[in-house]
Amino acid sequence: MNPTPAAIFAPGLFTSSLVQIAALVCAVVAVVAGAVGVFTVIRGQSFAGEALGDIGTTGESGAFLVAVAPLWGIAIAAVAAAGVMELIGIQRPRGRDVATGIVLGAGLGVAALLIYLDTVQHSTTGTTFTIVFGSPFAITSSAIPLVIVLSVISLGLILVLFRPLLLSSISPELAAARGIPVRLLGAGYLLALALAVALAAFTIGTILSTALLVGPAATALRLTRSPAKAVLAAALIGIATTWLGIVMAYDSYDWYDQSGKSWPVSFFVVTLIFLAYLLAGVPAWRRRRASTSPTEAPTRA
Amino acid sequence: MTDDPSLDGTAPVGGAPILSVEGIGVRLAGRDVLRDVSFAISPGEFTGLIGSNGAGKTTLFRVILGLQGAGSGSVLVAGRPRTRRNPLIGYVPQKFLLDPDVPLRTRDLVGLGLDAHRFGISLPSRARRARIEEMLDAVDARAFADQRVGSLSGGEQQRVLIAHALISRPRLLLLDEPLANLDLRSGHEVVALLARIAAEQQIAILISAHDMNPLLGVMDRVVYLAAGRAASGTVDEVVRTPVLSELYGHHVDVLRVHGRVLVVAGEAGELAEASDQAHTRTQVEVIT
Numbered sequence: 001m002n003p004t005p006a007a008i009f010a011p012g013l014f015t016s017s018l019v020q021i022a023a024l025v026c027a028v029v030a031v032v033a034g035a036v037g038v039f040t041v042i043r044g045q046s047f048a049g050e051a052l053g054d055i056g057t058t059g060e061s062g063a064f065l066v067a068v069a070p071l072w073g074i075a076i077a078a079v080a081a082a083g084v085m086e087l088i089g090i091q092r093p094r095g096r097d098v099a100t101g102i103v104l105g106a107g108l109g110v111a112a113l114l115i116y117l118d119t120v121q122h123s124t125t126g127t128t129f130t131i132v133f134g135s136p137f138a139i140t141s142s143a144i145p146l147v148i149v150l151s152v153i154s155l156g157l158i159l160v161l162f163r164p165l166l167l168s169s170i171s172p173e174l175a176a177a178r179g180i181p182v183r184l185l186g187a188g189y190l191l192a193l194a195l196a197v198a199l200a201a202f203t204i205g206t207i208l209s210t211a212l213l214v215g216p217a218a219t220a221l222r223l224t225r226s227p228a229k230a231v232l233a234a235a236l237i238g239i240a241t242t243w244l245g246i247v248m249a250y251d252s253y254d255w256y257d258q259s260g261k262s263w264p265v266s267f268f269v270v271t272l273i274f275l276a277y278l279l280a281g282v283p284a285w286r287r288r289r290a291s292t293s294p295t296e297a298p299t300r301a
Numbered sequence: 302m303t304d305d306p307s308l309d310g311t312a313p314v315g316g317a318p319i320l321s322v323e324g325i326g327v328r329l330a331g332r333d334v335l336r337d338v339s340f341a342i343s344p345g346e347f348t349g350l351i352g353s354n355g356a357g358k359t360t361l362f363r364v365i366l367g368l369q370g371a372g373s374g375s376v377l378v379a380g381r382p383r384t385r386r387n388p389l390i391g392y393v394p395q396k397f398l399l400d401p402d403v404p405l406r407t408r409d410l411v412g413l414g415l416d417a418h419r420f421g422i423s424l425p426s427r428a429r430r431a432r433i434e435e436m437l438d439a440v441d442a443r444a445f446a447d448q449r450v451g452s453l454s455g456g457e458q459q460r461v462l463i464a465h466a467l468i469s470r471p472r473l474l475l476l477d478e479p480l481a482n483l484d485l486r487s488g489h490e491v492v493a494l495l496a497r498i499a500a501e502q503q504i505a506i507l508i509s510a511h512d513m514n515p516l517l518g519v520m521d522r523v524v525y526l527a528a529g530r531a532a533s534g535t536v537d538e539v540v541r542t543p544v545l546s547e548l549y550g551h552h553v554d555v556l557r558v559h560g561r562v563l564v565v566a567g568e569a570g571e572l573a574e575a576s577d578q579a580h581t582r583t584q585v586e587v588i589t
Binding site for chain 2: 173225228
């Protein structure tokens with residue numbers, strides 16, 4: 001008799017194919033989002049990441065309308081939006097927020113129309129919720145090959161460009177002086193970002209994708225000292241939070257006997273990421289407190 | 302790893318100038334920023350590029366680095382036309398703002414100086430680590446080698462950036478106003494460090510500054526920029542009333558007080574800026 005594991009891992013958790021697919025996709029996407037996210041945070045482009053995820057709404061609602069696999073719709077919309085941002089001038093310091101904001105507004109306007117058409121044609125009210133907030137449990141095995149392909153492209157771009165991208169993210173001036181093509185690298189990074197955000201949007205929902213992109217990365221930056229370790233830590237934090245979120249959502253089936261439904265996985269994942277970020281701040285907070293402790297007070301000679 | 306030229310190769314050194322700037326002219330937004338600027342720097346020479354804000358110092362650096370095209374003239378590095386990625390030139394920028402949260406240690410930034418232009422992730426190697434340690438020692442940065450660059454003081458960051466620039470063994474080091482944001486003591490430390498590097502490693506140094514006084518003891522030559530034009534030579538040759546009056550296009554007085562140099566312009570247009578500089582120098586003398 002060993003009640004504790006059974007209480008945490010509800011019966012059927014490990015044998016459910018829905019859980020297996022969700023766990024696999026979440027792990028792959030968490031690794032990609034972690035690696036890309038570290039650069040997103042260093043470059044201060046979280047807003048662009050958020051916008052590309054939101055525009056995934058346009059792509060997914062469009063895909064639903066014409067009965068195409070949702071990930072195709074999200075990925076095409078995100079990459080196209082990233083291309084327009086690049087053209088408008090996201091790489092100019094002052095153009096960054098403007099380019100992002102304009103593309104975001106236009107994209108969501110189209111999404112409003114597409115979602116309206118979806119609900120009219122299919123008369124399903126749950127569509128909007130699924131698109132915007134997503135669910136790893138809703139992923140079918142047919143989506144896995146495309147998830148893998150897009151992940152390899154995005155992660156591959158980041159790993160190949162790692163060193164020049166790191167220097168140009170830290171100091172474009174220093175990179176340019178060494179003959180590194182800063183503009184071209186920025187465009188390559190933007191493509192990796194669009195794909196990573198599309199994957200995150202597909203997995204945990206379009207407007208929650210930022211949490212998976214920025215959350216584990218920002219947490220990792222607090223905990224590590226070197227860029228390579230930050231990428232590794234962000235990936236691990238992403239896997240841990242998504243898997244724990246899956247377990248908790250699966251368990252939540254039993255929380256209300258009458259409903260027979262689970263709470264959204266995305267809620268648990270995003271909440272766990274947020275808690276991890278707060279917890280990661282504790283060591284730095286304690287260091288700061290220690291450095292201002294009375295022992296440092298000036299002593300009279 | 303032996304085929305890595307930045308790790309074991311050294312650039313050819315000769316008596317010929319490492320840098321020749323010949324008749325450079327740059328016109329930006331209808332204004333002549335640089336006009337017929339010519340000078341040369343020999344290996345191991347310590348040269349100050351002196352001029353007030355807006356004199357064209359940064360533009361000249363951008364031309365030398367190949368980031369800015371010149372309307373006329375040419376730049377030769379070690380006798381050959383400059384290429385876009387020139388391993389013979391190291392560069393230390395003026396502005397370097399890095400958030401303390403960014404997980405980039407001093408040793409990471411120095412290491413990027415070695416191989417940031419290469420694809421992929423740097424694999425740990427003994428030669429790489431040894432070279433980084435060597436550079437950390439050269440700029441006295443070992444004490445904060447594992448600290449985040451964003452948490453360092455201005456003077457410490459300058460030293461790290463110098464190590465970042467020097468690790469790939471350039472023959473010419475450009476520094477854009479490295480003393481601008483430093484207190485006097487950190488400034489002295491950086492200047493002494495640069496003078497030592499120039500002498501020991503025969504690396505030519507071109508350092509821009511709006512105040513030449515901190516550099517007076519170490520400069521072999523001065524390139525004085527005013528109104529987009531340049532005069533070059535030793536300090537005694539260039540920083541004289543007739544030479545600078547000719548350069549500015551109107552009368553200026555060069556005063557030497559307690560081993561310090563004061564350039565006082567007499568015309569209304571230059572007066573505010575000149576008196577501003579004179580004012581800061583007076584303060585400097587009160588402090589020292």
